Amino acid sequence: MQDSLKSSSYQQLEQKSKYTNMFLRWFLYFILILFASYFIFPLYVMVVTSLKTMEEIRQGTLLSWPSGLNLESWAVAWGGRGYGAGDTFLRPYFWNSIKMVVPAVFFSTFIGAMTGYVLTKWRFKGDQWVFLFLLFGCFIPFQAILLPMARTLGVLGISNSVVGLVLVHTVYGIPFTTLFFRNYYISVPTELVKAARIDGAGFFKIFFKILLPISAPIIVVTVIWQFTQIWNDFLFGSTFSFGEAAPIQVALNNMVLSSTSVKEYNVDMASAIIAGIPTLIVYVLAGKYFIRGLTSGAVKG
Amino acid sequence: MFKWLEKNLPKIVMAPAVGLIGWFVYGFVLWTLYISFTNSKILPKYELWGFGQYEKLWASRKWLIAVDNLLIFTALFLIFCVVIGIILAIFLDQKIRAEGLLRTIYLYPMALSFIVTGTAWKWILNPTLGIQKMFRDWGFENFTFDWLVDREMAIYTIVIAGVWQSAGFVMALFLAGLRSVEDEIVKAAKIDGASLFTVYWKILLPMMRPVFFTSFVILVHISIKSYDLIVALTQGGPGISTTMPALYMTQTAFHKSQVGLSAASAMMMFMAVAAVIIPYLYSELRRENAR
Numbered sequence A: 001m002q003d004s005l006k007s008s009s010y011q012q013l014e015q016k017s018k019y020t021n022m023f024l025r026w027f028l029y030f031i032l033i034l035f036a037s038y039f040i041f042p043l044y045v046m047v048v049t050s051l052k053t054m055e056e057i058r059q060g061t062l063l064s065w066p067s068g069l070n071l072e073s074w075a076v077a078w079g080g081r082g083y084g085a086g087d088t089f090l091r092p093y094f095w096n097s098i099k100m101v102v103p104a105v106f107f108s109t110f111i112g113a114m115t116g117y118v119l120t121k122w123r124f125k126g127d128q129w130v131f132l133f134l135l136f137g138c139f140i141p142f143q144a145i146l147l148p149m150a151r152t153l154g155v156l157g158i159s160n161s162v163v164g165l166v167l168v169h170t171v172y173g174i175p176f177t178t179l180f181f182r183n184y185y186i187s188v189p190t191e192l193v194k195a196a197r198i199d200g201a202g203f204f205k206i207f208f209k210i211l212l213p214i215s216a217p218i219i220v221v222t223v224i225w226q227f228t229q230i231w232n233d234f235l236f237g238s239t240f241s242f243g244e245a246a247p248i249q250v251a252l253n254n255m256v257l258s259s260t261s262v263k264e265y266n267v268d269m270a271s272a273i274i275a276g277i278p279t280l281i282v283y284v285l286a287g288k289y290f291i292r293g294l295t296s297g298a299v300k301g
Numbered sequence B: 001m002f003k004w005l006e007k008n009l010p011k012i013v014m015a016p017a018v019g020l021i022g023w024f025v026y027g028f029v030l031w032t033l034y035i036s037f038t039n040s041k042i043l044p045k046y047e048l049w050g051f052g053q054y055e056k057l058w059a060s061r062k063w064l065i066a067v068d069n070l071l072i073f074t075a076l077f078l079i080f081c082v083v084i085g086i087i088l089a090i091f092l093d094q095k096i097r098a099e100g101l102l103r104t105i106y107l108y109p110m111a112l113s114f115i116v117t118g119t120a121w122k123w124i125l126n127p128t129l130g131i132q133k134m135f136r137d138w139g140f141e142n143f144t145f146d147w148l149v150d151r152e153m154a155i156y157t158i159v160i161a162g163v164w165q166s167a168g169f170v171m172a173l174f175l176a177g178l179r180s181v182e183d184e185i186v187k188a189a190k191i192d193g194a195s196l197f198t199v200y201w202k203i204l205l206p207m208m209r210p211v212f213f214t215s216f217v218i219l220v221h222i223s224i225k226s227y228d229l230i231v232a233l234t235q236g237g238p239g240i241s242t243t244m245p246a247l248y249m250t251q252t253a254f255h256k257s258q259v260g261l262s263a264a265s266a267m268m269m270f271m272a273v274a275a276v277i278i279p280y281l282y283s284e285l286r287r288e289n290a291r
Helices: A001-014 A018-050 A054-059 A071-078 A091-122 A127-138 A143-155 A162-185 A190-198 A202-213 A217-234 A235-241 A249-258 A263-285 A287-296 B003-036 B051-059 B061-092 B099-111 B114-125 B131-137 B154-179 B183-191 B196-207 B209-226 B228-233 B244-253 B259-290
Strands: none
Touching: A001 B051, A018 A071, A018 A263, A018 B051, A018 B061, A018 B099, A018 B114, A018 B154, A054 A263, A071 A091, A071 A263, A091 A127, A091 A162, A091 A190, A091 A202, A091 A217, A091 A249, A091 B003, A127 B259, A143 A162, A143 A235, A143 B003, A143 B244, A143 B259, A162 A217, A162 A235, A162 B003, A162 B244, A202 B003, A217 A263, A217 B114, A235 A249, A235 B114, A235 B244, A249 B114, A249 B228, A263 A287, A263 B003, A263 B099, A263 B114, A263 B154, A287 B099, A287 B154, B003 B259, B051 B061, B051 B259, B061 B099, B061 B154, B061 B183, B061 B209, B061 B244, B099 B154, B114 B154, B154 B209, B154 B228, B183 B196, B209 B244, B209 B259, B228 B244, B244 B259
8 A cells, every 4th residue: 555655656756857857868868978989989990090091091080981991901910011021910929819818718717617616615624715815816916926927937948938828827817717716606505515425426526517517607707807818918928928929919019119111000900900809709799798707806796 | 545535635626726826926926025125137136135126216216207107197097987987877777778789888998908999099199190180170270189299298198098998897887886776775765855866976876885995996906007008008108207117117127127126116016006905805805704
């Protein structure tokens, strides 16, 4: 009775403010679209610039439409111009990045799944502290480990190699992957595990038969997070590799900075898009999981 | 033997992760700390030298500029990201058409690397062919926007690009926070005659305190570590006017070969991050234990 009274007075209230609402809504959309154009502006500029010739760039403005679908700067950015020395292009570095990302994502995700599993389902004394111990690794500024890491890679004989970068990214990914899996597995009822244990199932059997089959969402979140982080990394790439072993972000930066006679902005923009496209595709296809990864470390519960 | 293995299997599985992090995080930080107390140049030396590197660091004009820039950048980056993030989150929370599309647009920069976006912004902000030319071609003959090559103003171009990259993230955090509030609270307030503005200002935003806290921690963390964006946009220039601590550290270590000094700067960064993160982790853990 009281409930219905409340909701009817609520509706009256809504009715009364209909006109103010309409004005407000127009204002709302205006602001939202304004910001949307601010966010979309650089991407738009990148795309149209990459399709223009240098002549068009000098004559038009940032926003002006390209005269046609001119893909030449894309070809140059990807495969070069075909004259030997000094001809830098992204193709080999793109593959370097792939060769680096795939194993690093695999190893760090696997280790994170295992530690997350132990920390929630095989709890031991002091496991909270072990978790905190690992978690702190999420936050250290990497500058504090660059110098010893450079020496260690040298001693191991894997400095300036893709293998070295795989090691670095695997290690510094573990705190994040552990956090993701631990927070996911903690909501899986422990009774399931206990029952399985009584039935005589062992450590690995429980993991593969009970936890792994329900882990698809968190695996997707973790893989996307790690893929984005490692693909986009510049600090490790630029510190621990140069020349032919460099990943794509480093190559892109070198390409843009190299001051050959004439600056070719169209090639620069095409290169930037090529370096950004893998993560952008992942984001568009699996945005939900991407956002979950971003926020799950931050907003818990 | 087999029994023992079975009993300790969980710990054995944990061992690699704990070992790797122990060595590569804690061990390495301690090594850097130790080196910061030595007079290491190109190669590390191990005899202790006291606080000499720290004295040298805080007497260095470049480091002071870097710290200054960090303070300016952090303050503006925080304010703009949080204000834009909150506005977008609140507006998007009004049952907006095409919300999914707008959200995707606001957040996509987070998927790109700072090198990619820095390259784009560098092109947009360059005075000869970028925004300045666009406005001049539109008839604003005297329009000037050359911050990128202006010593005084270049740091603000980094703010522009940084905010563009991260504001969507704050929006996502606040939107998630607002969505987790019960509808009933808002309805009840409206029946009591509260305007939408009052509902947000007096009721919802104060409830978002944990989200403010989280955003603060994450944004400060991003800004202390910011490196890629500066490399791509200004390389610390014009001159050294946009140097920041992270850039100072790598330049001192790998171009100037002052290993001890760069270790000292790395430790200063480490302490700055720890000062923000440790209270955060402490409160997060307390919240979790309270549940």
